[in-house]
Amino acid sequence: MLPLHTTTMGPPISRNLHRTTKKAPTKGSSKPHKAKAPAPVAETGPTSALPIDLLQLLLNIFRDSFQDRLSSDIKPLLQEVKGHLYNRDFATAFGKEEYLEAYALRWSPSRALCYLQIFDDLKNKLKPFNGVSEETEDAEWNIVCLGGGAGAEIVTLGGLMKLLEPVDEEHGAELKITAIDIADWSNVVTRLREGVVNKPPLSKYASAAAQEANKALTDPACFSVGFHQNDVLNMSFEALSKLVEKADLVTLMFTLNEIYTTSLSLTQKFLLGLTTSLSAGALLLVVDSPGSYSTVSLNGTEKKYPMQWLLDHTLLGPEASAQDTPKWEKIKEEESKWFRLPETLRYPIELENMRYQLHLYRRLG
């Protein structure tokens, strides 16, 4: 283990998340905003190659799941959440139902689309894309989303089921999702899962053909989601093991740097616990802002280490084998990649393109 721990600092999360934010939010600046017509959401440049209709369906799930929140002026609420994120006061930012819904409406949709692109890019490495052999008939895919309460991963996986449809008919893929998060996102998770497994609402004037074509992303029997409110840094090894031991894939999407910032030593302990709990072949997918770093105290001097260096050090470094923990291999790495939203997408709140780093590891036997 590194002799770590004084302070851990990354850039303020709001900067990571809101790249196009021009000024820090000011308290009391929540004057009412006129509702704007839905605007195109993208910048220029290469965009996602996924079917636009599917991407729009995913955005609609967020819009329709929190329609009541959208029917009032959401901008002051978003401004408040932004302020708490900027101050790194996550307990307050994620401490009220209205804040959670506002967050899910504003920050989860572009993430959900980006993650679907990531899953599509990784398809030759992910189990459901590779089909099911007749011998095993193991069509179940267990996914644990750590820090996954805000719903982006859930909606992504709903979209993945749609992408898998041709494979699905043949193999009957079934997703079992476990979302674990320190904040109580249970209502957001329930609503978004409903949005995935139910037909989208249609206008009463919709044509018979539109009604006929209207389908849910996937069958509820094939898409289960369990939510557990837990602090991953302070869970007992047994409790963590119970939730992750069957996982084929564990995700840490825009969460690792946050927990490193909370405590570097607890994060290392948690990653080693995760390593011990998972079976050979399980994958760990880490996506975060490029350039995230933590400050580490080493022999009395402080040094900044990039998040990915710390992660590799814990999972692949000499300490991992010295402690006789099972090892990992890294199977994919992206230092910095853009996800750009296609311009034709429509959403009632402005969304942003995003940049990310990605690390995919496989647990060895």
Ligand SMILES: C[S@@+](CC[C@H](N)C(=O)[O-])C[C@H]1O[C@@H](n2cnc3c(N)ncnc32)[C@H](O)[C@@H]1O
């Ligand atoms: C920046 S958000 C990312 C949400 C989501 N994964 C996404 O990509 O959109 C970080 C999430 O990690 C959760 N989180 C932070 N610290 C945590 C901890 N110690 N244990 C569990 N969840 C935690 C937060 O509550 C929040 O939902």
